[in-house]
Amino acid sequence: MSDRPAPKEPARQPPIIIVVIAAIAVAVLALPLIGLLQRTPWPSLGSTLGKASTLEALRVSVVVSILAATVSVVLGLPLAWVLARLSFRGRALVRAVVLLPMVLPPVVGGIALFFALGRRGLVGRALQNAFGVDTLIGTTAGAVIAAAFVSMPFFVITAEAGLRQLDPRLESAAATLGAGRWTVLRRITLPLLAPSLAAGATLSWARALGEFGATITFAGNHPGRTRTLPLAIAQANESAEPEAAIVMAVLLIGVSLVVLIGLRHRWITPYAHKPANSPQTSPS
């Protein structure tokens, strides 16, 4: 072994081909945005943004997307736990059903929701009889349900992956040190899962913010209640107000970028690689 040349140092320069392909990928994703920005009527930007209808759509979008992400987390976390930790007959089927909204065209989701929750739908009628809920159609609650329908899978899939990566022996170790079920959940499971939960919540919120098809099909397009920014953009585009559509699109992009950049540490950096707030020492 000793007479062989020492192995080469790993190349400092990244392989050119990979960098080129990565650059093409960025171009595919970024070029449409540049096209949009290039057509943006910057001088009239302020006045269009300040219009009551724009601000209203922004408000509906923020409210609906945050509520939808909340619903996704509250319902999705126990679901992710069941999928990750329990083995039962039909688990594969349940997981497929859970992920279905990711592949279905949102319009199909909207139609399906209509048949389930509409005034004469499977559950809708029961809701009306039991609680006097007139209808979800045309209400913000309906828009939230539509957005949650398409965005929850993103949370469930991320949270389940996080749960599967979590070493269950850490939880039993905590139990053998005297921690009861709730203490284990509060001090071990949830903190260890936090990066995955943050990532899943961010993804599902982002999906809900961009949601269009299911919302317009199920909840309708009512200003102040269900007309989110994507709906308002489509409306403006169709009613020969392309400038307004572009301005609102820029607004939507801006809001998304601010949140995604702001949360980047939460959803791509796991706890273990967080720099320790104390100096590193060499192992003894």
Next chain:
Amino acid sequence: MNIQAEIQAAVGAFCIQAVIDTQSGSCTVIVGPNGAGKTTLIHVLAGLIPLRKGKVVLAGQVVDNPARNIRVPPNHRPIALQTQPNLLFPHLNVIENVAFGARCSGLNTRLARQRAEKWLHKVGMADMANLFPTHLSSGQAQRVGLARAAACQPNILLLDEPLTSLDAETRTNMRHLLTDIKTTRVLITHDPIEIRLLADQLLVMEKGEIIQAGTPEEVAADPRTQWTAKLLDINLLTGTATGTEVTLNNGFILTTTTPLTGPVLITFPPTAVTLSTAEPHTSARNTWQAQVARIQPEGDRVRVILDTPIPCRVWVTLQAVNELRLNTGTRCWAALKASELTVRNA
């Protein structure tokens, strides 16, 4: 009677069966080849694996009795477990890890921290209290794991190979710590020195069953399997060193090559001693007249156990046994080279 257990349990197709009875404050050491079921047994005591049949009583509390539908969860047992692959909580720093058990027992943050600091000090990790587990070497992590279990101050401390990743010096310190802890301890180890120095009771496991139990001396004197014989075939003496001379506890003086002072441990392999009928005139620095206490043939070798003045185990060939006419009670000369002795501070 701190632990009284009749255990029948299974993990998948692997079954274990054991009867354990330990005194309060004693140290029970479990040894056995890999896959013998040592960890499984400790996990049954901890409550991580359900009992299929039998009964476990810990510190007077029935914690397992399937016949009466009793199964106390781990957190309500009077135990703390140090886990083998040091499962420190990666999101908590060293002191938070060690304080975890105390917090669970209801201590407030300040008192739990104080207790954690005390134990970190005992394992020599006080200056790394704020580091996260990813920044620790395996030996450091192991000491934190030991402190974390000990800081629970349980009635019974369950230790799964607590000292394996430590260097010789730290290992000695931690062994002293384990000797000083006066709670009931159940310990898994592969180290013959730890067995001799720590065990009040030695349990030998193989294929899920306890095949031998007794004091280390009893088991070493009559090992039931080759594996056990091999494990315990190390000669261990204690004495006081002055330079390269070590006075054994019975007054006999051995010459070593490592100058040390104070209490020391001497170990040497059973192949290091040569026997002869007449006084040897070799370069060996240590010679003495010995008496054969036992002879145990094992394959083509024979284990000769000598008693006074230096109780030790010697491997010789069958041929040598015949030539020397060795038998129980035979007197012969023993020679031991100083360079064969490993000496370290006790």
